[in-house]
Amino acid sequence: MKLDVGYILIKDIVFAEKSEIKDGILRLNAKELETLVLEDERFLAVSFDIARPGESVRITPVKDVIEPRAKVEGQGDIFPGVISKVDVVGSGKTHVLRGAAVVTVGKVVGFQEGIIDMTGLGAEYTPFSKTTNLVADFTPRDGLTPHDYEAALRFAGLKLAYALGRLGVNISPDESKVYEFPSLMEGIKLYPDLPRVGYVQMLQSQGLLHDTYVYGVDMKQSLTTMLSPTEIMDGAIISGNCVSACDKNTTYHHQNNPVIEDLFAEHGKTLNFAAMVITNENVYLADKIRSSDWTAKLVDHLDLDGVIISQEGFGNPDTDLIMNCKKVEATGTKTVIITNEYAGRDGTSQSLADADPSADALVTGGNSNQVVTLPKLDRVIGTLDYTEKIAGGFAGNVGSDGSITVEIQAITGSTNELGFNYMSAR
């Protein structure tokens, strides 16, 4: 598959009479957007706000972050099986509104949404302090269950991102990049001497609002399977995830998966990016065994020399990670795993819930238990009502000066296990 991705650099977002992109400014008619999302009767109201890099703004509780994209040429459309019809995506041409993001806000579970600070210490821990964000804060109808609220928010965010993306259809991109993912045999012919490397991406699928959807399919109901990484760039994988903010993959993370980016950058040079496998993280032991068996079988069948395995979330998914690693290594294929750590506030506890000697090459996204104090910011989009209860928060964590003390677990994307974050030992 070959995908041409054109990046339209968005310098700012402003509210205006007419929705359009002009000179790199994304101009939006808020009323139109309100009408679009309030078609869903599950919402009582929505308020829109814009949060720019460097502004003294705190956004919380954050549900999802989505990058606006539009399909310009080729089969299918963005967010297939969810917003657009089920059809194969990942080839042709796609436009991206680079620098812009849709951020959905609402209290679904309360303690399992995140914080995005646009300035100060908190901004250093989240990649979404660098994007200009259209923030949509939704008020649900009375009595809406958390499951319905989650689904409504998920669809609303995707609808907004889709609508914004469409404004870029006729704009010529500032930059473009071509991603070509050859078939297995073509790849071997093209790069006979390069090691064949695959990517195994584990997707959160624990249920109870910890879910990921692939072409609209709830991943917990799927066996381990394969796709082209370019499909993901067109929104084949979306987040329906309310879980600790630091290490859940938002839809934006999926659209911009850095493991895929880096494998493409080395493709044909130091390695042959030969396959992409996606697998789940379910709550039944039999599922964990079956899915990791399937991962190892696929990797073995493809005769890969090495795979990178990325995890999503923490706790019992550590076992899925170790099972995948152990079983793949047993087939003779080398692995590198990407995870993060819950090593206690002083960093001295065991980092993962499970371990195995075959997991001898590991990249960490950082220690999610690390404590930070975030200064009071001038403006809050959303509400601070859940600051104490948010995963990573604790009773009495709001200082008299308005600062909040949290584990970085509470910050959206801080210890992301795709490497889409800023923490580094360097």
Place this chain on the structure above:
Amino acid sequence: MVKEIERAGIPVVHICTVTPISMTVGANRIVPAVAIPHPLGNPSLSIEDERLLRRKILNTALNALSTEVEGQTIFEVT
């Protein structure tokens, strides 16, 4: 907790869903549970069948508690 109670001389059965973690942390008597969100029940069963399931898990655990083990042992619920 399992290890600390055993250190005090009291045998422990660890009922848990993710038995590999229980093996990693060093429990000696392990009984597999149903699923992480509902270790000792199964909401998809009728109340009668669920009661039977609970009894089976409990009996397996009590049986494990009174069984001598040489090393780490998983007692399957049958």
